[in-house]
Amino acid sequence: MEGLSPEEWTAVRLSLKVAFAAMTASLIPGVAVAFLLERGRFWGRQALDVLVHLPLVLPPVVVGWFLLVGFGRRGPIGAFMEEYFGIVFSFRWTGAALACAIMGFPLLVRAIRLSIASVDRKLEDAAGTLGARPLWVFSVVTLPLILPGIIAGMVLSFAKAMGEFGATITFVSSIPGETQTIPSAIYAYTQVPGGDAGAMRLTLVSVAISIGALWLSEWLARRVRRRVHA
Amino acid sequence: MTILDVDVRHEQGSFALQARFQSDGRLTALFGPSGSGKTTIVNAIGGLLRPDHGRITVKGRTLVDTKKGVFVPKHRRRIGTVFQEGRLFPHLNVRHNLLFGRWFTPEGGRKASFDHVVDLLGIAHLLDRRPSTLSGGEKQRVAIGRALLADPQLLLMDEPLASLDEARKAEIFPYLERLRDEGGVPIVLVSHSVSEIARLATFVVVLSEGQVMASGPAAEVLRHTNVFAQAGLTEAGALIEARVCGHDDAYGLTVLEARAGALTVPRLRHPVGTRLRVRLRARDIMLSLKAPEGLSALNVLPGFISSVDEAEGTSVDVQLDCGGDSVVARVTRKSVDELGLKPGLPVHAIIKSIAFDPEVLGITQPENM
The missing domain is CATH 2.40.50.100 (RNA polymerase II/Efflux pump adaptor protein, barrel-sandwich hybrid domain)
Structure with missing residues (x-):
């Protein structure tokens, strides 16, 4: 079997870029929402919880359609973002990243939230009595203690983004070099006669990246756990 | 000079605390059976609990005054707390646990010397260890050191020996005595053990069901057996x-x-x-x-x-x-x-x-x- 064609390499690079952007962009909102849901006592907490989890249970194509309506060029949020920030989502790789970020968000939030729940709040009180103001308590006690959860969440978010298909193709279509990620490229191959070899090549790449990400996260988590708990 | 002046009322479920006392002792013991309100008072002094009503003054500084709407948050009180379970930070080694409070103490306010505290508590050989590798007694000594190195105005100890067996207690007693006599920081010790109090306290506050039964210099209070009987403790003596x-x-x-x-x-x-x-x-x-x-x-x-x-x-x-x-x-x-x-x-x-x-x-x- 010969190596990847230039077009296939483009799809692989694009997928990595989209997944990385989706993971990075959703990290801080993910930590914030996880804290709000786990620690917050406010009206509408249940509603926020449901909203965050919706992408997990809705058909991806429905999420894609919502994105198309809301973030498309003529959608209210899309128009606003273009006018004030010059960011365009529709039919761009940024739109693919947005779709992937939203689909992976519940996974990210759940992993971080679990680790926040396991933090002993008495340690935070102890830090307070030692003179640390709340923001410092968060950065030097809480954050290091939930780091394993954050890493787990980031890997889940990245893996989800690498595999996302439905919402992405609905929202930004499958434009080679712009929005055609590995899954859309594989799908495109299956639609043309003689595309089996290409589909197989991309599938193997996809499997390799997934295994690599899992291995990296395990390695990171072990290191952090040893630092935090040993 | 009055070190501690407490006058608080607080309700928590069916438990009602109504405590008022003043102490000028180097080591004030809050004494009473479980559920008598000792920990509630200590948490109110340390800022972990906001009392419903009342006033708390430490060395002339008002920390809580519900009438005037004063409530100093815990990180600005400069009151060290040693908890029953130690509460060492698991992600930091002993040295960094000890130095934790330093990061938040203004340069000018640093009086406690690291070497002196480490020496006083006999923990020099533990500095590079992780909290999870320490014994119960070692953990408590590190917790005491950590609180001291934040240069507190007052040191609260909430049953620091309760989770230890007799041998470990015997290991810590001499350090507490040295701390009381040469530490320079007044201490409030919560305890339900008469022998602990008899050994350490200079001033005793006896609590029962949220009320102060007696308070005064240790020798005076411990003599009055009837106070202890009312507090559910018959172990009285001179x-x-x-x-x-x-x-x-x-x-x-x-x-x-x-x-x-x-x-x-x-x-x-x-x-x-x-x-x-x-x-x-x-x-x-x-x-x-x-x-x-x-x-x-x-x-x-x-x-x-x-x-x-x-x-x-x-x-x-x-x-x-x-x-x-x-x-x-x-x-x-x-x-x-x-x-x-x-x-x-x-x-x-x-x-x-x-x-x-x-x-x-x-x-x-x-x-x-």
């Missing part, structure tokens, strides 16, 4: 200061000298000249009108009856003045009538040597002072 006078190795005995007279106790390891506190439990003391003869008990202290207090049931607590030391004996009401015990009467207090529990003997000051 606290007197003594000095090691000599050892009798042939019989395995040590002679102590107190204002009340000489006391012979089982052999102690403390060198001659060491100052100790001795607790004489009320129920271990007999009274005699005449100087006894032909008696196996080695300790006979002459004195006068200063008062006769009702205790619970058939017993009566007879307060004695023995050469300036206060001693209390618990006797039956029948004995009081038969012997005609009344204030002013000269009597002899008789104590068996083996009644001295090594647990109640504490060093008040290090030998070299």
Whole structure:
């Protein structure tokens, strides 16, 4: 079997870029929402919880359609973002990243939230009595203690983004070099006669990246756990 | 100067706390059974709990005053807390746990010396270890050091020994005594153990069901058995200061000298000249009108009856003045009538040597002072 064609390499690079952007962009909102849901006592907490989890249970194509309506060029949020920030989502790789970020968000939030729940709040009180103001308590006690959860969440978010298909193709279509990620490229191959070899090549790449990400996260988590708990 | 002035009311479910006391002691003990409100008071002083009503002043600084709407947050109180479970940060080694408070102390406010605290608590060999590898006693010593190095105005200790076995407690006691005598930071110790209090406290606040039953200098409060009975603790007795006078190795005995007279106790390891506190439990003391003869008990202290207090049931607590030391004996009401015990009467207090529990003997000051 010969190596990847230039077009296939483009799809692989694009997928990595989209997944990385989706993971990075959703990290801080993910930590914030996880804290709000786990620690917050406010009206509408249940509603926020449901909203965050919706992408997990809705058909991806429905999420894609919502994105198309809301973030498309003529959608209210899309128009606003273009006018004030010059960011365009529709039919761009940024739109693919947005779709992937939203689909992976519940996974990210759940992993971080679990680790926040396991933090002993008495340690935070102890830090307070030692003179640390709340923001410092968060950065030097809480954050290091939930780091394993954050890493787990980031890997889940990245893996989800690498595999996302439905919402992405609905929202930004499958434009080679712009929005055609590995899954859309594989799908495109299956639609043309003689595309089996290409589909197989991309599938193997996809499997390799997934295994690599899992291995990296395990390695990171072990290191952090040893630092935090040993 | 008043170190601690507390006047708070707080309700939590069915539990109501109404406590008011002032202390100027180097080591104030909050004493009482579980559920008496000790921890609630300590949490209110430390800022972990906001009392419903009241005022808390430490060394003249108002930390809480609900009338004026004052509530200083815990990170600005400069009050160190040593928790029952240590609460060391698991992701930091011992050195960084100790230095944690340093990061938040203004440069000018740093008085405690790292080396001195490490030396005082005997933890120099632990500095590079992780908290999870320490024993219970070591953890508590590190927790005390961590609190001290934040340069607190006051050190709160919420049953710091409760989770430790007797051997580990014995390991920590000397450090607490050194801390009290040379640490320079006033301490508030929560405890439900009479022997702990007898050994360490200079000022005692007795709590029961959210109320202050008694408060005052340790020697005074510990003498009043009835207070302890009401607090659900019958372990009452006198606290007197003594000095090691000599050892009798042939019989395995040590002679102590107190204002009340000489006391012979089982052999102690403390060198001659060491100052100790001795607790004489009320129920271990007999009274005699005449100087006894032909008696196996080695300790006979002459004195006068200063008062006769009702205790619970058939017993009566007879307060004695023995050469300036206060001693209390618990006797039956029948004995009081038969012997005609009344204030002013000269009597002899008789104590068996083996009644001295090594647990109640504490060093008040290090030998070299």
